[in-house]
Amino acid sequence: MKEQLKLLRESSLSAIAEAQTGEELEALRIKYLGKKGELTAILKQMGKLSAEERPVMGQLANEVRNALEASLEERKSAVSALMLEKRLADEAIDVTIPGKKQEMGHRHPMYTALDEIKEIFIGMGFTILDGPEVELAELNFDRLNAEEGHPSRDWSDTFYFDEDSRVMLRSQTSPMQVRAMDTMELPIRIIAPGRVYRKDEVDATHSPMFHQIEGMAIDKGITMADLKGTLNTVVEQLYGKGTKTRFRPHHFPFTEPSCEMDVQCHKCGGVGCPTCKGEGWIELLGAGMIHPRVLEMAGIDPNVYSGWAFGIGLERTAMRRFKIADLRLIFENDVRFLEQF
Numbered sequence: 001m002k003e004q005l006k007l008l009r010e011s012s013l014s015a016i017a018e019a020q021t022g023e024e025l026e027a028l029r030i031k032y033l034g035k036k037g038e039l040t041a042i043l044k045q046m047g048k049l050s051a052e053e054r055p056v057m058g059q060l061a062n063e064v065r066n067a068l069e070a071s072l073e074e075r076k077s078a079v080s081a082l083m084l085e086k087r088l089a090d091e092a093i094d095v096t097i098p099g100k101k102q103e104m105g106h107r108h109p110m111y112t113a114l115d116e117i118k119e120i121f122i123g124m125g126f127t128i129l130d131g132p133e134v135e136l137a138e139l140n141f142d143r144l145n146a147e148e149g150h151p152s153r154d155w156s157d158t159f160y161f162d163e164d165s166r167v168m169l170r171s172q173t174s175p176m177q178v179r180a181m182d183t184m185e186l187p188i189r190i191i192a193p194g195r196v197y198r199k200d201e202v203d204a205t206h207s208p209m210f211h212q213i214e215g216m217a218i219d220k221g222i223t224m225a226d227l228k229g230t231l232n233t234v235v236e237q238l239y240g241k242g243t244k245t246r247f248r249p250h251h252f253p254f255t256e257p258s259c260e261m262d263v264q265c266h267k268c269g270g271v272g273c274p275t276c277k278g279e280g281w282i283e284l285l286g287a288g289m290i291h292p293r294v295l296e297m298a299g300i301d302p303n304v305y306s307g308w309a310f311g312i313g314l315e316r317t318a319m320r321r322f323k324i325a326d327l328r329l330i331f332e333n334d335v336r337f338l339e340q341f
């Protein structure tokens with residue numbers, strides 16, 4: 001029995017010293033000191049001992065129990081210190097590791113160009129209007145003085161929704177002139193950017209969907225000089241002070257007189273180069289004085305009020321602004337292209 005106690009003491013102490021967790025220690029405590037534990041099993045044999053041997057063995061057993069308990073206690077605090085250390089190491093944050101770079105997107109170059117133009121007009125007191133892309137032919141054509149039989153009303157040019165050619169995808173932003181006249185108080189100063197649609201084949205300068213900006217001012221005493229002054233201001237802000245413009249006579253059904261405005265080539269300064277096809281000038285927009293009949297149809301007296309209007313292609317403006325050679329690049333949305341701006 002003495003031998004058994006000695007063996008128990010040795011094996012249990014070494015098992016406790018190797019325990020790594022609180023659970024392992026608890027299992028060892030039960031194994032050695034529990035009701036059905038090994039020490040209890042040995043003590044059960046006490047009855048077989050003689051009266052002299054019994055107290056000696058009892059004392060020895062108590063010593064073993066005390067040693068085991070002390071060792072369990074000691075190992076328990078060592079293990080919990082160990083666990084704490086391990087957790088601290090596991091949860092440590094290395095603030096010196098380089099962060100993950102956040103990829104930032106940016107505006108599409110065409111909208112950058114649009115924002116610049118909007119800013120300029122807002123600075124001059126204009127209101128920005130938004131309007132429907134599905135439009136009535138009445139507003140897109142009739143109210144703009146383009147009567148039945150006008151070539152742009154042809155089915156080969158325009159996307160209609162119905163047999164009677166009454167509902168269509170707007171072919172220009174000009175119907176926004178009519179919508180403004182019908183809903184706003186005079187005087188009116190607006191620009192209206194947005195998508196327009198025409199049955200054009202896709203190539204380097206054409207797309208069945210593109211963007212225009214419509215501009216319009218109506219007030220008492222507005223003249224062609226106001227139109228030229230406003231557009232010259234815009235061009236100087238877009239392309240730099242001293243940039244020259246040129247106005248050529250043209251025809252639009254809703255303006256009289258009508259003109260096209262060219263801007264001096266930004267690339268060669270007007271001498272002639274491949275960008276301006278040797279002309280020295282680049283066509284920028286259509287404009288004119290609002291036709292008296294258009295004012296009348298909107299219930300505005302052309303003897304009291306007058307106004308100017310213009311329409312500019314946004315893609316072409318952006319292409320010039322960012323020196324983009326092919327219109328298709330603007331719509332394809334290839335990130336490798338867009339990243340350059």
Ligand code: DAH
Nearest residue numbers: 172255286287288309310311
């Ligand atoms: N709507 C015309 C077009 O799409 C552009 C235009 C020309 C608009 C003259 C105007 C204007 O307001 O006065 O070709």
